[in-house]
Amino acid sequence: MGDKMTNLLLVDDDEVDVMTVQRAFKKNNIQNPFYVANNGLEALAMLRGTDDSTKVPRERRLVLLDLNMPKMGGIEFLRELRADPELRAIPVIVLTTSNEDKDKVEAYNLNVAGYIVKPVTFAKFVEVVATLNQYWMLSEMP
Template sequence: MALQDLNILLVEDDDVDVMNVKRAFRRNNISTPLYVAKNGLEGLAMLRGDPNDEGLPRDRRMILLDLNMPRMNGIEFLEALRQDPHLSTTPVVVLTTSNADRDRLAAYRYNVAGYILKPVQFASFADTMVALSNYWTLCELP
C-alpha cells in the first residue's frame, strides 16, 4: 500500500512543520488526504468522530505524531489511543525533534511503528517523507 492509499492524521502544533509536511507531500506527488490536529485532544476527537471533527475517514488511517505539544502531549496521546479499543491498533509514526532516549523508549512502549527525528533542512524533510511513503508501500493495513 502506498501512502496515497492512507488517510493520514498529522498531530502537530507547529504551523511551520505542518506546512513542511504538506509541501513535502506536494513535492513528492503524495496525494493522500492529510488531516491536521493541533494537539492530542483534537487528534482523539477527530479519530473518535466527535461532532467537531474534520471528516477523517474511519478506515485505512495512520497517525504522524509530534511529542511536544500543549494540552495533551504525544506520549499522553499514545496512552489514550492504546487504551481505546476502537483506536488501539491504529498505526502511529512519531515525527519529532526530541532525540531523548526517555521519549523514544516511552513511544516504543506504546507500540509505535516508527520514531523519526524531524530534519532541520526542508530537502532532508522531503526525503524523510519519501522514505516514509516507501515504508508504507511495503506494509499492509486493514
C-alpha cells in the same frame, strides 16, 4: 492493496512544521487524504468522530505524531489511543524534534511503528517523507 489511499493524520501544533510536511508531500507527489490536529485532544476527537470535528475515515489510517504539544502531548495521546479498543491498532509514527532517549523508549513501549527526529534541512525532510510514503504503500493496514 493497489490504489488504496492511506488517510494521514498529522498531529502537530507548529504551523511551520505542518506547512513543511505539506510541502514535502507535494514535492513527493503524495496525494493521500491529509488531516491536521493541533494536539492530542483534537486528534482523538477526529479519529473518534466526536465534537463536530473533521472525521478521519476509518479505513487505512496512519498518524504522524509530534510529542511536544499543548493540552495533550504526544505520549499522553499514545496512552489514550492504545487504551481505546476502537483505535489501538492505528499505526503511529513519531515525527518530532525530541532526541531524548526517555521519549524514544516510552514511545516504543506504546507500540509506535517508528520514531523519526525531524531533519534540519528541507531536502532531508523530503527524503524522510519519501521513505515514509514507501513504508505505508507497502504496509498492510486495516
